[in-house]
Amino acid sequence: xxxxxxxxxxxxxxxxxxxxxxxxxxxxxxxxxxxxxxxxxxxxxxxxxxxxxxxxxxxxxxxxxxxxxxxxxxxxxxxxxxxxxxxxxxxxxxxxxxxxxxxxxxxxxxxxxxxxxxxxxxxxxxxxxxxxxxxxxxxxxxxxxxxxxxxxxxxxxxxxxxxxxxxxxxxxxxxxxxxxxxxxxxxxxxxxxxxxxxxxxxxxxxxxxxxxxxxxxxxxxxxxxxxxxxxxxxxxxxxxxxxxxxxxxxxxxxxxxxxxxxxxxxxxxxxxxxxxxxxxxxxxxxxxxxxxxxxxxxxxxxxxxxxxxxxxxxxxxxxxx
Amino acid sequence: xxxxxxxxxxxxxxxxxxxxxxxxxxxxxxxxxxxxxxxxxxxxxxxxxxxxxxxxxxxxxxxxxxxxxxxxxxxxxxxxxxxxxxxxxxxxxxxxxxxxxxxxxxxxxxxxxxxxxxxxxxxxxxxxxxxxxxxxxxxxxxxxxxxxxxxxxxxxxxxxxxxxxxxxxxxxxxxxxxxxxxxxxxxxxxxxxxxxxxxxxxxxxxxxxxxxxxxxxxxxxxxxxxxxxxxxxxxxxxxxxxxxxxxxxxxxxxxxxxxxxxxxxxxxxxxxxxxxxxxxxxxxxxxxxxxxxxxxx
Numbered sequence: 369x370x371x372x373x374x375x376x377x378x379x380x381x382x383x384x385x386x387x388x389x390x391x392x393x394x395x396x397x398x399x400x401x402x403x404x405x406x407x408x409x410x411x412x413x414x415x416x417x418x419x420x421x422x423x424x425x426x427x428x429x430x431x432x433x434x435x436x437x438x439x440x441x442x443x444x445x446x447x448x449x450x451x452x453x454x455x456x457x458x459x460x461x462x463x464x465x466x467x468x469x470x471x472x473x474x475x476x477x478x479x480x481x482x483x484x485x486x487x488x489x490x491x492x493x494x495x496x497x498x499x500x501x502x503x504x505x506x507x508x509x510x511x512x513x514x515x516x517x518x519x520x521x522x523x524x525x526x527x528x529x530x531x532x533x534x535x536x537x538x539x540x541x542x543x544x545x546x547x548x549x550x551x552x553x554x555x556x557x558x559x560x561x562x563x564x565x566x567x568x569x570x571x572x573x574x575x576x577x578x579x580x581x582x583x584x585x586x587x588x589x590x591x592x593x594x595x596x597x598x599x600x601x602x603x604x605x606x607x608x609x610x611x612x613x614x615x616x617x618x619x620x621x622x623x624x625x626x627x628x629x630x631x632x633x634x635x636x637x638x639x640x641x642x643x644x645x646x647x648x649x650x651x652x653x654x655x656x657x658x659x660x661x662x663x664x665x666x667x668x669x670x671x672x673x674x675x676x677x678x679x680x681x682x683x684x685x686x687x688x689x
Numbered sequence: 690x691x692x693x694x695x696x697x698x699x700x701x702x703x704x705x706x707x708x709x710x711x712x713x714x715x716x717x718x719x720x721x722x723x724x725x726x727x728x729x730x731x732x733x734x735x736x737x738x739x740x741x742x743x744x745x746x747x748x749x750x751x752x753x754x755x756x757x758x759x760x761x762x763x764x765x766x767x768x769x770x771x772x773x774x775x776x777x778x779x780x781x782x783x784x785x786x787x788x789x790x791x792x793x794x795x796x797x798x799x800x801x802x803x804x805x806x807x808x809x810x811x812x813x814x815x816x817x818x819x820x821x822x823x824x825x826x827x828x829x830x831x832x833x834x835x836x837x838x839x840x841x842x843x844x845x846x847x848x849x850x851x852x853x854x855x856x857x858x859x860x861x862x863x864x865x866x867x868x869x870x871x872x873x874x875x876x877x878x879x880x881x882x883x884x885x886x887x888x889x890x891x892x893x894x895x896x897x898x899x900x901x902x903x904x905x906x907x908x909x910x911x912x913x914x915x916x917x918x919x920x921x922x923x924x925x926x927x928x929x930x931x932x933x934x935x936x937x938x939x940x941x942x943x944x945x946x947x948x949x950x951x952x953x954x955x956x957x958x959x960x961x962x963x964x965x966x967x968x969x970x971x972x973x974x975x976x977x978x979x980x981x982x983x984x985x986x
Binding site for chain 1 (some may be wrong): 700701704705708709711712715716718719720722723725726729738740741743784785787788790791792794796797798799803806807809810813814815816817818819820821822823825827838839841842844847871872873876897900901902903904907908919922923926927950953954957960961964965968969972975976979980
């Protein structure tokens with residue numbers, strides 16, 4: 369009896385040893401693969417995970433002279449400071465205002481564009497329209513901002529035409545007046561991304577089974593009816609997923625865009641969270657406070673994403689996770 | 690019955706006409722601002738101030754372009770942009786593809802953990818300030834390498850590479866493996882040459898990113914010799930640098946008929962020119978990349 373158990377013990381120990389040996393052999397065999405993989409892991413630790421760890425300075429009083437670990441904890445002080453800040457209301461209003469307008473106007477337009485473009489029968493014409501509509505996506509915001517500033521300036525083409533046709537008596541410097549800023553931001557964003565955002569919908573439409581359309585034709589459905597009863601229902605899932613993502617991105621007002629178009633005169637309507645973080649963080653070097661503001665934004669964005677996911681799941685049965 | 694068909698035909702024809710007109714209109718409002726900028730940049734600067742130019746230059750002039758090309762700051766900025774685009778794209782593609790090659794091996798020890806580490810980076814990031822402090826601590830502020838190292842790897846691109854590598858037949862690798870080649874050799878001699886289409890797509894996106902990016906130049910760079918052309922252009926547009934360029938123009942302001950606006954326009958055209966040139970030929974790669982990315986995401 370005793371012998372048997374010891375024997376069993378021995379064999380299991382041996383097996384374990386063999387297993388470990390095998391593991392090491394395997395590791396040795398894929399030595400080069402492990403080096404390749406770890407090059408990527410180390411990169412991610414340095415450039416992704418260290419900044420994630422750096423977020424803790426939002427709860428500390430960090431100063432540039434000492435390392436993060438030595439900075440004293442202050443709890444939620446910086447968040448409270450942000451909520452009490454006189455700029456808080458303005459920054460939140462501008463961020464939400466610009467983003468909501470972009471969502472309400474800018475989200476449906478690429479869908480409509482994709483559906484209408486799909487109805488063009490001439491293949492060459494369709495391709496040409498596609499090629500042209502993607503082009504602005506590849507221009508930088510600096511160049512686009514330059515074009516906007518040129519067009520909207522006092523001597524720009526917009527003022528020239530408006531005066532010529534008697535709409536205005538004297539030129540308006542659009543970018544110096546805060547009240548026009550949201551409109552300018554929304555329109556220029558649509559101008560740049562309309563065609564590019566339509567790509568996914570076009571792909572979804574081209575994936576619809578042609579038999580559905582044929583059957584509808586047999587039943588005497590016109591093209592508008594086919595759009596309404598086949599195209600739109602078939603791309604609903606794509607729309608839902610992109611909508612959830614868009615809501616999750618709601619607080620990410622396009623930094624590149626706003627940064628070019630803003631100036632000291634339109635600041636009251638152009639100061640969004642991202643710009644505010646840049647100004648107080650990089651320019652005024654208040655690192656802890658700026659990090660807290662940035663973290664506040666990320667948390668709200670995450671909550672919005674979860675809510676949007678929940679609502680679309682309940683309504684349409686489509687969800688991201 | 691026949692009547693009903695006719696009515697439908699009419700409705701459809703109206704729809705077709707309306708739709709075609711709308712598409713032409715969209716093309717027009719997309720292209721016209723770009724065309725207008727081009728026209729104005731080739732027009733005499735002081736003459737353009739009078740307005741009334743819509744379709745074609747009234748007083749053709751290359752003075753603005755001459756002023757731009759005589760500006761040493763711009764030439765330097767172009768040099769930085771070209772260098773970061775070439776080096777940045779090559780390092781990103783090679784490094785990401787190499788890591789992806791390892792990640793694509795099903796029997797890689799620790800593969801699941803590695804993938805999780807990567808997927809987390811797609812959803813969370815440190816944000817502006819912690820990234821800035823990291824660059825500072827790494828000594829990358831005011832260094833050319835700030836354009837290269839932080840953009841060298843991209844987990845999103847890695848996923849695209851991995852799904853492509855999985856399709857490559859195993860037999861190809863195994864035949865070389867018997868000859869005693871190691872994984873680095875296989876990656877370099879077998880995998881990379883077979884992956885031309887996916888490399889082209891990812892290289893294009895990375896290249897356009899580097900060419901168009903001005904954010905890094907604004908945040909991390911103070912030294913004017915190291916700023917890329919987009920950052921330079923940003924400063925010309927947002928600030929009064931163009932006045933300085935006027936002073937450097939041959940013969941001063943009075944002789945050359947150029948204005949700060951015409952210089953801005955010329956710089957914008959030069960900056961955009963390479964993208965607009967390559968764009969029509971490479972469009973299909975861009976679209977492919979966009980769809981690949983969205984399917985995986």
